[in-house]
Amino acid sequence: MQRILDCMDRILQKIIIGTMAFMLFFTFIQVVARYLFESSLVYSEELSRYLFVWTVFLGLPVVAKRGGHMAVTALSGRLKGAAARMMSVAAYLVGIVFMATMIVQGVEMVQRTSQQLSPAMEISMSWVYLSIPIGCLFMMLQMVSDLCALLRKKEGGA
């Protein structure tokens, strides 16, 4: 499981680097096109927005793997021993349940929007909403794996 997640992390990193680069490219081209060629690109803004959505949702597991999500550790960071472990386990469980909800509802969104077309590019909105369940799935797997590591450590230490 750990190895698969590491591999996924590398792939996701490459993808979000790519989506960011394209986002910058299209937004910049939009300005250039307007002034140099005096023609506005109709789809560049929409495309950048959708790339942004994908970047953010695929970024979720990448950030989670680095433990980088903003959190308030003022209280939980002060706990020691068994209490700290209990708190972490509970925190992971909340996170995993929430991510599971996001996956289920995300899939529902994808299904509902399959007939809906985006205004400029006229692609199915499902392609954009698909970022939610996929990003949240990998984030959930990451959290499950972290939780397992935590539980295993407890057994080893006791």
Added chain:
Amino acid sequence: MILWTVFLGFLVILFMGVPIGIALGASSAIVLYAFMKIPLIVVAQRMFTSVDSFSFIAVPFFMLAGAFMSYGGVTKRLVNFAHALVGALAGGLALVVCVTGMFFAAISGSSAATTAAIGTAMIDEMERRGYHKSFAAAVVAAGGTVGIVIPPSITMVVYGSIASVSIGDMFLGGFLPGLLMGVSMCFVSYFIAKKRNYEGVGSISFPNIVKTFRECVWALMMPIIIIGGIYGGIFTPTEAAAVAAVYGLFIGMFVYRELRPADLPKVILEAAINTTMIMFVVGGANLFGWILTNAQVPHKLGLYFAGLTTNPLVFLMLVNLLLLFIGTLINASAAVVILTPILLPVALSLGIDPLFFGVMMVVNLAIGCITPPVGLDLFVVSAITKIPIETVTREITPYLCALLADLVLITYFQDIILIVPRMLGG
């Protein structure tokens, strides 16, 4: 009932150490499911809509602009210029830190990035010249605070997007407060240096100022391009950010030539990660705010305050106290994301200018970055210098006091924020 459940739920989950985005989302989902009987699909929907926004795309672009420049080697050029300007005065290097902080803030939109950049560039040299390491660390942390006040600013982009306030106006509004903060920190540094006999380095020479200025003029052009472009109607703030990023890339690679193509993936990934961190909170807060609005919380809070006081100044002082506390707990952008939908309607009902309110919040949260025990910039310098936060805290007190005085001044004389946007923005 709904109100208390959502607030308490949020606080309980938050203090468990769960990521803020999840704490916001999960507490909202519980309320939706248990009390409001609203299908949970709203959770995915609201998260999506808040991320699907063109104005937020400015966030990663401004991050890239600053990162391209600093990888490109702009920091030492800014340091050289600041050195030529103020290095010869008493406490020269501490002044250099404050001035470089202001310059760097003009190409970077984040306090932590500003602190990290000047910290790596300056702390060793200060130590070599006989400054106490903990003092050096404190000056750097304080000098970095202006990062989100002087334009461009990630936090201002976030506020502008949420509050529908012009991001261009926000940038102009941050200019004088940033200058005020920087100058007052210079004064503090000067007096401490006098007292401890930290001597200046070198002498002031006009040719040297010109020479070092030429070296970094390309970097200092950036805010002019951004603000000029937005106000000239040439591009939108997001497009301005993209132009700034491409400009930064160009300067870093072809003018300063220290940014190598091999660095690019790393720089871009860093920006993507930092953006995701902010946007996850934005997504959760959008859902949370939607529930609060449905439960008419901002309205009720407004009535409550109206019963308490109709004096906008009293309200602003209360908000300042609240923000100072919250700013020590969470990142500035996250605080803006969560609190703006709640506080802004109240501010509006008291006749407070939303532009002023936004910049004041940003100034306040910038100070939160160095407020002990857990200010973000304190962590950054503590990581660079390996000095425990408690030691830095002692040295940072005079700076903190000066900045708090600035905050009071800004809150009382609102023109400090509003005069520049009024003059230039019209």
